[in-house]
Amino acid sequence: MRLTDLLRVSMRQxxxxxxxxxxxxxxxxxxxxxxxxxxxxxxxxxxxxxxxxDLLGKVTVIRFRFDNEKASRFQWFRPEAxxxxxxxxxxxxxxxxxxxxxxxxxxxQRQSLTVFGVDEFFWEVNNxxxxxxxxxxxxxxxxxxxxxxxGADQAEKLFGKHDVAGLFLEIHYDLYRxxxxxxxxxxxxxSQAVFVPLTTFQDRLPGAALPATLFVRCHTWDDxxxxxxxxxxxxxxLQEAENLQVDVRWWVWNRTVRIAWWVEFFVHMAxxxxxxxxxxxxxxxxxxxVRSRTREIGLKKAMGAEDxxxxxxxxxxxxxxxxxxxxxxxxxxxxxxxxxGQVMGTRPPESLFFISVGLSLLFALVIGVGAGLxxxxxxxxxxVVEATRYE
Amino acid sequence: MSxxxxxxxxxxxxxxxxRGLTKEYRNGAGVITVLRDVNLQVTPGEIIAxxxxxxxxxxxxxxxxxxxxxxxxxxxxxxxxDVLSLDRRGQAEFRRHKVGFVFQSCDLLENSTVYExxxxxxxxxxxxxxxxxxxxxxxxxxxxxxxxxxxxxxHLSGGEKQRVAVARALVxxxxxxxADEPTGQLDHDNSQQIMxxxxxIIATGETAVVVVTHDPEIAARCSRIHTLRDGLL
Numbered sequence: 001m002r003l004t005d006l007l008r009v010s011m012r013q014x015x016x017x018x019x020x021x022x023x024x025x026x027x028x029x030x031x032x033x034x035x036x037x038x039x040x041x042x043x044x045x046x047x048x049x050x051x052x053x054d055l056l057g058k059v060t061v062i063r064f065r066f067d068n069e070k071a072s073r074f075q076w077f078r079p080e081a082x083x084x085x086x087x088x089x090x091x092x093x094x095x096x097x098x099x100x101x102x103x104x105x106x107x108x109q110r111q112s113l114t115v116f117g118v119d120e121f122f123w124e125v126n127n128x129x130x131x132x133x134x135x136x137x138x139x140x141x142x143x144x145x146x147x148x149x150x151g152a153d154q155a156e157k158l159f160g161k162h163d164v165a166g167l168f169l170e171i172h173y174d175l176y177r178x179x180x181x182x183x184x185x186x187x188x189x190x191s192q193a194v195f196v197p198l199t200t201f202q203d204r205l206p207g208a209a210l211p212a213t214l215f216v217r218c219h220t221w222d223d224x225x226x227x228x229x230x231x232x233x234x235x236x237x238l239q240e241a242e243n244l245q246v247d248v249r250w251w252v253w254n255r256t257v258r259i260a261w262w263v264e265f266f267v268h269m270a271x272x273x274x275x276x277x278x279x280x281x282x283x284x285x286x287x288x289x290v291r292s293r294t295r296e297i298g299l300k301k302a303m304g305a306e307d308x309x310x311x312x313x314x315x316x317x318x319x320x321x322x323x324x325x326x327x328x329x330x331x332x333x334x335x336x337x338x339x340x341g342q343v344m345g346t347r348p349p350e351s352l353f354f355i356s357v358g359l360s361l362l363f364a365l366v367i368g369v370g371a372g373l374x375x376x377x378x379x380x381x382x383x384v385v386e387a388t389r390y391e
Numbered sequence: 392m393s394x395x396x397x398x399x400x401x402x403x404x405x406x407x408x409x410r411g412l413t414k415e416y417r418n419g420a421g422v423i424t425v426l427r428d429v430n431l432q433v434t435p436g437e438i439i440a441x442x443x444x445x446x447x448x449x450x451x452x453x454x455x456x457x458x459x460x461x462x463x464x465x466x467x468x469x470x471x472x473d474v475l476s477l478d479r480r481g482q483a484e485f486r487r488h489k490v491g492f493v494f495q496s497c498d499l500l501e502n503s504t505v506y507e508x509x510x511x512x513x514x515x516x517x518x519x520x521x522x523x524x525x526x527x528x529x530x531x532x533x534x535x536x537x538x539x540x541x542x543x544x545x546h547l548s549g550g551e552k553q554r555v556a557v558a559r560a561l562v563x564x565x566x567x568x569x570a571d572e573p574t575g576q577l578d579h580d581n582s583q584q585i586m587x588x589x590x591x592i593i594a595t596g597e598t599a600v601v602v603v604t605h606d607p608e609i610a611a612r613c614s615r616i617h618t619l620r621d622g623l624l
Contacts, residue, residue, distance in 0.1 A: 002517070004520075301486075304563075305511075306480060306483045307479070385454050388459075388498070
């Protein structure tokens, strides 16, 4: 039997009995769409969960800092080291931070406060929002502007209110315009501090006003171990890095990974069970088809069909069924990816989609062959006389 | 025992020659002999009727002639070739090119058109797709059904279905048609019509027809009648 005839006859058979196959086709299509959505959007799901988990402990933010109290001389992160770190796989953003005690004056109040020099990425990396006003942006950093953001507690302490944008504060004998107040849900050390652009910090504060802390925000929690291990290596390859400390909230990370593992496990189980049920459905329906088409099999053998012709036909029908369902699933999966992408406001990488399509079709092939093989063998081995006499 | 209504055509080589054919089935209780030392010769251009009561082995003989069942003993030559020595592939090849089957219950493929029913033997025979329509139409012309070529087989009458089955048996231009009770489910007129087609088929002198039947009226239209009783012809 020629391949073209085989395909034509098998597809015709499946199409003519489409109602009988509907349930199985839908099961495989849903499973396939699930696989495609999970593979294509999985990373984005994790990213969004990371964002939502910020309040629980910034599980994907790693802090690298030089412990200068122990160092023989002051150490800090060079810009080229930070740039190299930002190019590592799994890094979403990096931010440099410098800290210095400086005299801060408002009217007749003079205090020694911690002043942080931050770049424009500091807020995104730590997911901090302003209570009011604005935070330090790229213009302020690039323009070395004398502007500052005040921690909520410090604003309360200095001014007795939070609405202080536009006022001026003297920091180390320079006047800085306050552009905003940092939200309250931050650590105490930050809520009591004042923030200035990193460039201004380096220019105007005395002594070692240099960034000794580097924050790395990982894309997902899966990237944390790799980056915790490799960022120090990258930094050490580009500069002196004595007493470099890595701060990861491992206990939070462990819990998050464990919860995520269970969630993923159940989602994958659900999809897997759907696909396996689809496979069982194909097997069952092909067995039923072999039984109900017993006379047809006998007749075809009487016409001169060989065992392998009969086997090939039933196997091809099974493949047409599973692959047809998978193609339907690919279309549904694409639609789901588009919808989820719209909802999340993101565009997943096309390569992931095509990888998932390839995997789904491969899996459908396995289902088609696996579930169709035994019924096809049964059909091919059927006794022709008994088959033609089957009622 | 053999009862010849018409004598075999003298001087023509046998298309089918069966000698000492025996078929036994083994079951738990012992051996059941269905056919005993059957001898049969068929020449092209004749219709042979095989009659006999139910369970006498008529259909078994037909299946052996079509190489769907192997005999326990005996020889079977078809156009001078020992076909019992063929392997499974050779047997399938034999059925594709030399034999056409017609069964009692108008066995057409469900949910298929008349064209598709006739196409299958051609597909298995490796016929080119371009040459198939002409052959299918020619076969349907012989049973006056060319106007039904794209009809759904399920929608045909019983008589038409059996005519399609005859056309399907003919489409590969076989040397012999083996018909198992081809008129068993048809009324008198349709039965006679089927026999008319068989008569037309053998008129070329190239093809033979072996018909298993209970109906004496059908048997009477055959060249020879053989009766099987308790496995003896």
